[in-house]
Amino acid sequence: MNKTNVRLLMTALMVAAMALILAAGCGGSSDGGEQVLGESENADEPGDHADNAEDAENAGSTDEVDGVSAGDDASAAGNELPPMTTTTLRPELDEPPVLADDLPDPLPEPTEANPFPPLPADSDEAVVVTSNNIVAPIVRSISDGHFVRTPCSNQRLLFNNRTLSRAHVVLDAGHGGREIGAVGSAGVREKDINLIVVNKTKELLEAQGATVVRTRTDDYSVTTQARGEIATRLAPYLFVSVHHNGGAPANDDRPGTIVFTKANNPDATRFGGIFHQNLNKFLLAKAAETQAVYDDYMTQRDAHQAAQEAYDAAVAAQNAAPAPEGVDPAAGGETNTTIQATPRPADANGPVLGPDGQPLTPPEPFDLEVPAPFNADTENLQFKFAGAGNSGVRSWIRDDGEDFLGVLRNTQGVPAVLAEFLYVTNPIEEALLADPEFLDAEAFILAQSIVEFLTTNNPGDGHVRDQFGDQNIGGGGRPSDCNESL
Numbered sequence: 143m144n145k146t147n148v149r150l151l152m153t154a155l156m157v158a159a160m161a162l163i164l165a166a167g168c169g170g171s172s173d174g175g176e177q178v179l180g181e182s183e184n185a186d187e188p189g190d191h192a193d194n195a196e197d198a199e200n201a202g203s204t205d206e207v208d209g210v211s212a213g214d215d216a217s218a219a220g221n222e223l224p225p226m227t228t229t230t231l232r233p234e235l236d237e238p239p240v241l242a243d244d245l246p247d248p249l250p251e252p253t254e255a256n257p258f259p260p261l262p263a264d265s266d267e268a269v270v271v272t273s274n275n276i277v278a279p280i281v282r283s284i285s286d287g288h289f290v291r292t293p294c295s296n297q298r299l300l301f302n303n304r305t306l307s308r309a310h311v312v313l314d315a316g317h318g319g320r321e322i323g324a325v326g327s328a329g330v331r332e333k334d335i336n337l338i339v340v341n342k343t344k345e346l347l348e349a350q351g352a353t354v355v356r357t358r359t360d361d362y363s364v365t366t367q368a369r370g371e372i373a374t375r376l377a378p379y380l381f382v383s384v385h386h387n388g389g390a391p392a393n394d395d396r397p398g399t400i401v402f403t404k405a406n407n408p409d410a411t412r413f414g415g416i417f418h419q420n421l422n423k424f425l426l427a428k429a430a431e432t433q434a435v436y437d438d439y440m441t442q443r444d445a446h447q448a449a450q451e452a453y454d455a456a457v458a459a460q461n462a463a464p465a466p467e468g469v470d471p472a473a474g475g476e477t478n479t480t481i482q483a484t485p486r487p488a489d490a491n492g493p494v495l496g497p498d499g500q501p502l503t504p505p506e507p508f509d510l511e512v513p514a515p516f517n518a519d520t521e522n523l524q525f526k527f528a529g530a531g532n533s534g535v536r537s538w539i540r541d542d543g544e545d546f547l548g549v550l551r552n553t554q555g556v557p558a559v560l561a562e563f564l565y566v567t568n569p570i571e572e573a574l575l576a577d578p579e580f581l582d583a584e585a586f587i588l589a590q591s592i593v594e595f596l597t598t599n600n601p602g603d604g605h606v607r608d609q610f611g612d613q614n615i616g617g618g619g620r621p622s623d624c625n626e627s628l
């Protein structure tokens with residue numbers, strides 16, 4: 143696309159955006175999003191989050207819809223939006239992010255051969271890493287210590303801790319502590335799998351030479367402010383918040399992956415497209431593979447059922463056959479002219495014979511393992527994804543023009559995305575998420591997508607129109623809900 147076309151496209155987009163804003167009005171219409179996340183981590187400064195939706199930071203996805211976490215957004219759960227269109231709206235993605243004056247210099251340009259070049263040695267200390275591995279952004283340094291922002295957005299003076307100045311990538315495991323996130327019917331909890339995926343992704347990237355920092359390293363609360371501030375201070379190439387969604391009905395052949403991208407950040411938009419493309423390709427293949435397992439199970443189950451029915455019918459036929467007159471089956475076939483024809487038990491007279499007169503043996507017990515999440519009585523095993531109508535790569539912009547999701551709003555100058563991989567609350571997807579190998583695969587795709595972002599100009603796909611307006615997606619990520627761990 144040439145520059146004129148780009149300008150025309152930009153103009154058209156601005157007009158379209160204005161139209162959407164006007165259409166949405168200020169009343170928090172339902173345009174945004176069905177399931178976007180439920181979680182909301184929000185976390186503004188203590189004090190300015192008095193009202194709800196605005197600070198809901200995180201996501202809107204419905205995670206909490208199932209009521210596990212916040213509770214008050216359960217009502218939003220069933221509130222489905224019309225399907226989003228999936229045209230690619232923002233293909234031009236090569237402008238650098240705008241950095242605020244007080245942010246560190248950009249990292250060295252990655253190359254195809256080296257996505258993670260050496261970090262600058264002269265950067266200021268950005269975060270503290272405590273002895274129990276909690277990461278806290280430095281607010282101010284004094285001669286022998288650091289004032290840090292704690293995971294609950296308090297300030298504390300720490301001494302003698304390790305510090306880090308820069309990172310190539312910051313990974314954010316959504317939720318933690320009392321904030322569980324979405325929970326499936328088999329008990330898979332979002333906060334747990336988010337951290338597993340983050341840990342594995344870190345390991346994979348570090349094997350390629352990356353310095354990776356996690357905003358949450360264990361099961362504890364972290365406000366969205368603290369999460370975002372860690373990324374802002376470290377000024378990485380990319381910040382990725384890992385989430386799994388909840389709440390949507392499961393009725394589609396396409397995955398419901400959502401990637402929220404930091405508003406007006408072309409790098410975030412491009413990474414979102416790469417990740418969406420790679421994850422969806424994998425999920426579609428996984429769905430086909432899983433469906434083949436179901437089909438195979440059903441074929442074998444049906445064949446066993448048919449064999450059992452044939453055997454039972456043969457037994458019934460033999461039971462119903464009268465003994466010849468004068469033969470006493472109970473006496474081993476002894477002849478006695480006074481005995482009348484009578485039904486005899488099949489097993490009294492040798493093997494059960496099939497229609498062809500040959501002996502039948504009873505089918506072996508059917509002990510093929512039932513594929514999760516179904517039970518042996520399930521009649522029809524079909525792999526269906528949840529949330530496809532709401533899938534796509536987009537920004538979610540508040541009425542004041544800022545990112546709706548706090549964790550994206552608080553990552554200043556950093557290409558930042560919040561990804562809802564798939565739905566914990568869909569039992570068939572939950573069964574995948576309960577498998578450690580599947581979580582490893584998610585991590586592999588995330589790591590691979592990060593490297594692809596750094597070493598190519600691929601735009602990815604799955605971009606849809608941005609969503610606008612506020613929406614109450616429940617609490618989360620706020621200081622008031624935070625259990626201090628530091």
Ligand SMILES: [Zn+2]
Pocket residue numbers: 179180181205316317323324332384385386387
């Ligand atoms: Zn979440």
